[in-house]
Amino acid sequence: MKPWKLLNTEYLVDAPWLKVAKEKCELPNGKVIDDFYTLWQPDWVLILARTTEGKWVMTEQYRHGTGKIALEFPAGIIDKDETPEQAALRELQEECGYGLDERRETRDERSLVYLGVFPVNPDRHRGVFHVVFFDNVVKNGSTHFDSTEEIETSEFTDEELQEKMAEGSFCHPLQMAGYLKFKLLKHRNKI
Structure with a gap:
């Protein structure tokens, strides 16, 4: 071929x-x-952030493409000269007011894991998205929204998140794919 x-x-x-x-x-x-x-479209990063209590940090915001309020993981555009991990830390702080727990004396190498890069749509789309996982994030400051953003943050257990997927209130297919990648790697003890 x-x-x-x-x-x-x-x-x-x-x-x-x-x-x-x-x-x-x-x-x-x-x-x-x-x-x-x-x-x-510009490359972007999907942020799978789990709190010290084991809950997923999630956002809700209006999405004009569907005309609805959407439940999502935090995500954002990667700025020029920025790594996906740097963009993920910045976006998590800006959108949600969360970051890595700076009080922890030692950080497990699994507290920040790059999970990979994926095509948005291999058929017709040239953009990609990166998936970054953060473990043990904490609320550590205020949000800093862009002028076009209005975002609410919440936390869900793994069971609650999966229920949101099953009922259809969390239905972003690319974000669900990133979550699945995390679960597969976790199941194989790679994370």
Whole structure:
């Protein structure tokens, strides 16, 4: 199997937060597709943060795409020259007012774990998201929302979170995939 050959790219939308491209591609069999559309958004980080009591830090905020208030893990755009772990720490503080417990004398190497990078949608989307897990986070300050954000924070046990998934009140598929990756690694004693 061979990849497609990109012959031409025309940007229909070229904004800082979204790019839409019309691409002309040649398939390995010689067929040419004149109008294959792709999307790009900035890379972002999904933050799986668990408190010292073993509860997951969650957010609720309005999402205009669905027109609903959404229950989610904290997440945010990775700034230029920032690692996913740095972005995760910054976003967790900004959105939720949580951070790593600085009072702990020693920190287990598993208290901050990079779980991987995933395509948003391998078919047409060029962006990726990273998943970072923090264990033993604590409420340690105030939030600092962007001008477009209004966020409420809550904590859920693992059982409560799974119930939210089962009933459909937590239904973000990419975030559920990040949580599943965590559970699989934990089950295999990799975390």
